[in-house]
Amino acid sequence: MRDLTTLPKAHLHVHLESAVRWPTLTEIAAAHGLDVPTPNPPAQPAQQAQGAQHARGVRETREAQGARGAKGAQDVQGAQDVQGARGAQEARGVRGAQEAGLGLGGFAGFFALNTLVRDALRAPDDFRRIAYEYCEDEAAQGTRYAEVSFTAAAHGERLGDPDMPITAVLDGLAAGREAFGLETRLILDHSRRRPVDRAWSTLRLAERYRDRVVAVGLAGDEAFPGDPFTGVFEAARDAGLHVVHHAGEAEGPASIRQAIGPGRSERIGHGIRVLDDPELVAEVRDRGLPLEVCPSSNVVLGFAPSAAEHPFARLRDAGLAVTVNTDIPAMTGRPLAAEYALVRDTFGDDDTACAALARVSVDASFAPSALKARLRTEIDAWLTTPAPAETGRPA
Numbered sequence: 602m603r604d605l606t607t608l609p610k611a612h613l614h615v616h617l618e619s620a621v622r623w624p625t626l627t628e629i630a631a632a633h634g635l636d637v638p639t640p641n642p643p644a645q646p647a648q649q650a651q652g653a654q655h656a657r658g659v660r661e662t663r664e665a666q667g668a669r670g671a672k673g674a675q676d677v678q679g680a681q682d683v684q685g686a687r688g689a690q691e692a693r694g695v696r697g698a699q700e701a702g703l704g705l706g707g708f709a710g711f712f713a714l715n716t717l718v719r720d721a722l723r724a725p726d727d728f729r730r731i732a733y734e735y736c737e738d739e740a741a742q743g744t745r746y747a748e749v750s751f752t753a754a755a756h757g758e759r760l761g762d763p764d765m766p767i768t769a770v771l772d773g774l775a776a777g778r779e780a781f782g783l784e785t786r787l788i789l790d791h792s793r794r795r796p797v798d799r800a801w802s803t804l805r806l807a808e809r810y811r812d813r814v815v816a817v818g819l820a821g822d823e824a825f826p827g828d829p830f831t832g833v834f835e836a837a838r839d840a841g842l843h844v845v846h847h848a849g850e851a852e853g854p855a856s857i858r859q860a861i862g863p864g865r866s867e868r869i870g871h872g873i874r875v876l877d878d879p880e881l882v883a884e885v886r887d888r889g890l891p892l893e894v895c896p897s898s899n900v901v902l903g904f905a906p907s908a909a910e911h912p913f914a915r916l917r918d919a920g921l922a923v924t925v926n927t928d929i930p931a932m933t934g935r936p937l938a939a940e941y942a943l944v945r946d947t948f949g950d951d952d953t954a955c956a957a958l959a960r961v962s963v964d965a966s967f968a969p970s971a972l973k974a975r976l977r978t979e980i981d982a983w984l985t986t987p988a989p990a991e992t993g994r995p996a
């Protein structure tokens with residue numbers, strides 16, 4: 602088997618705020634005089650079974666609380682909103698995660714991390730640093746091109762300077778490109794539970810920085826409808842921006858229909874619940890709409906019971922364009938190559954299948970066509986280079 606960290610690939614669904622290194626976050630928080638919880642290290646792949654158990658427990662709790670209780674849970678998915686839900690789940694925070702032995706893993710840790718990110722990122726250097734370090738970490742995964750989600754308008758609103766967070770992040774990404782060769786574009790996301798006005802602000806930011814912003818879209822609690830935002834995304838498409846919404850993660854087929862219909866979404870963030878509706882599967886397949894699937898995120902957040910029971914293989918077998926992504930790597934403890942390894946080991950993929958997944962990621966990206974062509978060539982080269990075992994070198 603070939604080394605998956607050398608497989609060239611595109612990463613299409615990852616939130617910058619959920620990819621911050623824990624030591625960096627604590628350092629930034631401390632520099633701003635915030636109380637920093639003593640962390641366990643983030644969950645590592647070996648801890649996933651434990652994480653899944655925890656997520657199941659959380660999901661049961663959420664079910665017991667009913668749909669309203671789950672709202673806060675979903676909100677942070679997209680956003681690091683300024684106000685954010687500060688419900689009981691969040692209050693358990695890092696302490697709860699630590700008691701569960703999960704470090705930052707698990708649902709409570711997800712809240713804790715997002716809350717801390719929201720509170721800690723204040724100065725231009727904070728944003729620059731996390732963007733630069735993101736490039737270093739991502740490049741080490743064999744990622745050659747990434748479309749990184751960033752909730753720019755929320756940070757700008759929180760800090761009273763609409764342009765500062767995005768310009769600082771773009772600076773960091775540019776420096777990261779120089780240092781590590783990672784090509785990136787931003788996707789500016791907006792939480793559905795936040796006002797339409799902020800969605801318009803998000804679009805205006807995207808237009809101002811459109812040379813490096815490739816798309817806009819909705820994230821956050823799917824229980825909040827996408828319909829109030831249709832005007833924003835029609836305007837986005839008219840302006841030549843791409844549109845990508847989260848849908849079909851927590852909510853069912855109706856959320857996907859909204860996203861790819863009036864919502865104008867060109868890919869589906871998650872979309873795993875498309876399988877609830879065979880007609881929708883056929884439509885998504887026939888229209889060639891790629892899915893941004895994030896297996897570990899789904900397991901850790903309780904949307905799939907375990908990796909083995911994750912619908913990944915069924916989605917792929919249905920002929921859908923399935924891409925592999927991390928969503929919230931700081932919390933799952935799984936960077937992109939580990940996510941590919943999880944898929945390989947869980948579903949019995951060989952190197953050819955891994956390379957095929959990488960090709961889908963490139964095809965589904967909004968990268969310039971010359972870059973796409975180069976990456977396809979690099980993927981082919983990865984596959985034709987003899988695997989370590991075949992050359993007699995130690996695996």
Ligand SMILES: [Zn+2]
Nearest residue numbers: 678679847928
């Ligand atoms: Zn996401």
